[in-house]
Each structure stands twice: as structure tokens, then as C-alpha cells.
Amino acid sequence: MTTLLAFTVLVALVGLERVAELVVSVRNAAWSRDRGGVESGLGHFPFMVVLHTALLVGALVEAWVRRPDVPSVLAWSMLALVVASQALRWWCIATLGRRWNTRVIIVPGLAPVTSGPYRLLRHPNYVAVVIEGVALPLVHAAWITAVVFTILNAGLLAVRIRTEDAALATLPQQETSDA
Template sequence: MTSLTAFTVVVVLVGLERLAELVVSKRNAAWSFERGGTESGRGHYPFMVVLHSGFLVAMLVEAWVRRPDVAPGLTWSMLALVVASQALRWWCIVTLGPRWNTRVIIVPGLAPVRSGPYRLIPHPNYVAVVVEGAALPLVHASWLTALVFTLANAALLRVRIRVENEALATLPRVSADA
């Protein structure tokens, strides 16, 4: 198997993982809405979907069109970061349990989660997104995708984190595990 084919397999696997996330997210959003949850930030959500979907396609197009020479050290170090970002992402999902979804939905009366990775940093899932956004394309030296996605995602995260912080500020301050 060529490195380009292996990279394509990795990106397809990440895409399948994203589909699994969407299944979990849909189920969890329903859970939140059943408990009176309200959604904030609907305006930026379509852009987020397009950006993250385009990210997967763009790195494959770049890799297949440019066909860069890739140093094995770059591949393996970036792949390690991708795996670490996936582990962090799923730690966030498991920690939030039914409260995790890809939207900003707040259930009234539930205190913010302060356990798991949330006891260490305020938005650990976004750390995973940032790391993966830079590392995954660089597994096969798709540096243009890494750069463009990182810049576009930074703009998106400015909006997303503001919306999320405003929504979380409406919750009680008492610490909760999940």
C-alpha cells in the first residue's frame, strides 16, 4: 500500500468516526430537547458543517494533486497527534455523556460539567479540533489544507466559544460531574 493510499484510508476512517459522532450527537440533542434544552448559535452551525466536511475533502484533493514527498518522521509524529486528539475528543464525549452534541444546547438547571478534561481546561474538545486540524493534513504533507483550515477554524472558534460561554453562563455555578 502506498503512503498516499494509506493516508486516504486514514482520512476515510476519520470521516467514518465523524459520522459516528453525528449519530451520538443527534441522540444526545434529542435527550437535551426532551429536558427543555434550548439551542444557541444556530447561525454559525451550517458554516461549521461545511468547514469540517470540506476539510476532509480538501486534504485528500491536495494530497492526490500535489503528491508531495513525505518524510516518515512527519507522518508518524502527526499521526500520533491525530490519535491523541481523537482520544481527547472521545474523553470529552464520554465525560459529557448525553449532554454532548455538535450544537450548543443548554438544559436549564444542569450545572456545567467540571470533571474529566473539563477540570483541566474550559473547552478541551476545541483543543482536540485544533490539534487534529493541523496534524491530520500534515500526515501526508497537505500543508495548504492545514493552514487554510486552521485560519478558518480560528475565526469559527472565536464565534463558537463566545456563544458557548454565553450559554453556559446561564447555568447554575454548582459543579456537576455529568
């Protein structure tokens, strides 16, 4: 298998992982809404969907059009970061349980989760997103996609984190075991 074909398979697998996330997200968002969950940040959500889709498409298009030479050390080190970012993302999903979704939905009365990766970082899922946004395209030296995504994602995350922090500030501050 050529490295370009292997990269295409990797991006397709990440795309399938995104579909799995969406299935979990839709189910969990419904759970939150059934418990009186209030959604914030509706304005930035469509941009987030487009940007994250563009990361996958852009990486593939750039790799197939530019067909760059990819040093093995770059490919393998970035692949390791992609795998690590997926592990961190799913640790976040598992820790938040039913409260995790791709939207900002706050269930009144449930305190913010402070266990798992959240005991170390306030927004560990966004760390995973940042790492993946750089590492996935660089598995096949798609540096233009990595740079463009990183710049646009920085602006998005500034809005997203501000929105999420404001929503979380409305909750009681002790963690509950209800997840």
C-alpha cells in the same frame, strides 16, 4: 500499500468517526431538547459543518493532486497527534455523556461539567479540533489544507466559544452528577 493510499484510508476512518459522532450527537441533542434544552448559535453551525467536511475533502484532494514527498518523521508524528486528538475528543464525549452534541444546547438547571478534561481546560474538545485540523492534513504534507483550515477555524472558534460561554453562563455553577 502506498503512503497516499494509507492516508486515504486514514481520512476515510476519520470520516467514519465523524459519522459515529453525528449518531451520538443527534441522540444526545434529542435528549437535551426533551429536557427543555435551549439551542444557541444556529447561525454559525452550517459553516462549521462545511468547514469540517472541507478539512477531510481538502486534505485528500491536496494529497492526491500535489503528491508531495512526505518525510517519515512528519507522517508518524502527525499521526500520533491525530490519534491523541481523537482520544481527547472521545474523553470529552464520555465525560459530558448525554450532554455532548455538536450543537450548543443548554439544559436549564444542569450545571456545567467540571470533571474529566473539563477540570483542566474550559473547552478541551476545541483543543482536539485544533490539533486534528493541523495534524490530519500534515500526515501527508497537505500543508495548504492545514493552514486554510486553521485560519478559518480560528474565526469559527472565536464565535463558537463566545456563543458557548454565553450559554453556559446561564447555568448554575455547581456540577451535577446527572449526565
